[in-house]
Amino acid sequence: MTMDATLSGHLQELRRGTVVVASLTVLREPGYGYSLLETLSAAGFEVEANTLYPLLRRLESQGLLTSSWNTDEARPRKFYRTTEQGDAIAAALRGEWMRLDKAIGDLDTPDSGPGGDAADGTRDHTPGGTSSGSE
């Protein structure tokens, strides 16, 4: 596996869950598949349509989104909207994101961290090349 492939694999892993948070957050205002795709990529999320469209259906089946067909316009569209439960989960996920962001920031600049962890010398520096590249 080349370095580029390794990096893109890990980036993909890292971004995977963010689409869920972003979608649940954006869809507090009702939206349809393509509009959400546009909104997310304008906001800087690298999400592919073939990930997003199945994801919306999965979130719906988990009860985090509801959907309804809007046939008022010439082109009927399936509009999704975040449910109460979805909103609660999105809030929890955003909280986790903040926590991780802080934690990673702390690791990156060990001096500012409370533990003084550079002293014990047992930190595990396993390189990231052993990913099994799932899916």
Added chain:
Amino acid sequence: MTTLIDRYVFTVLRRVPEQQRTDIERELRTSIDDAVDARVGGGEAREAAVEAALLELGDPDRLADGYAGRPQYLIGPIFYPLWKRLLTTLLSIVLPAVVTIAVVIRVLQDATFGDVIGTVVGTTLTVGAHMVFWVTLTFALLDRAGVEKADLRRRAWTPDDLPRYEPGFLTPAQLWATVLWPVLMIAALVLQQFAFTEEPVLDPANWSFWWPYLIVVLILEGLYGVWVFRRGAWSHTVTAVNALLAVLFTAPVVWLAATEQFFNPEWIAGVDWGTQDPLRWLTGITITIAVAGAIYDIAEVAVRAERARRGLATPVPGTGREFTAPLS
């Protein structure tokens, strides 16, 4: 012609649970149209916009996997078509070939008629069971190991990979079958003179004209397959050419068999089927197979050509959808 979008949507729907198809199809078509419109609005030509939009959506199999969710089956949707096709080929072509070879060997060992029937039944069951078991086991293991179709194909999907779904086209596999069949027949015809048996099975006297003639007709059958493949459409011309070739091949075979000039008398003399007369049986079998094969072949091509000509709706396998060919 099916549009690229049709081909894409059909390809996705093939691998999506039936009860979700209608909803997914509606939503997917809307999403594709939205993406195309956005690109057209940005100044792209419509055709290029469609292609780019589909390319962005990516491999339809992956999309369908996303819609279908986690696998809960022995052979997953990734391998099921391949598994089914392989088993169909093995059971419909390779198994009969193996059984035929086993029977020929038994006949050459002067087996009785009962022995031959026993060999047919025994070989069919044993070899058939082995084929089904090992193929299924292999695919189930591949599926569990998380191997993807793209791993086997070794390249990314492009819109051109979409099947055409039009009834007029021979698939590459069908082309192979059409070409391979004459080649095998010619090989068998030539080899039976030298190999297989001490005395040639077919009458060597016919090498003066009829056997070379049949070889020429078989070569024409192969060329016919290539011609139909490149033509890409069925018509009455195809029906006529196919029927002509079938008659050119079948009529001499039936005539030779009926006048007892088909099999080598010296080989027949060495065959002992107890109370059964081998020449009578073999003549009957030969004529039946030749005539039935020819009629089936002629009818099948004629029906396909007529359906294509009338522009009748043809089911697209595995989608529950129909494709209507254009009148041409």
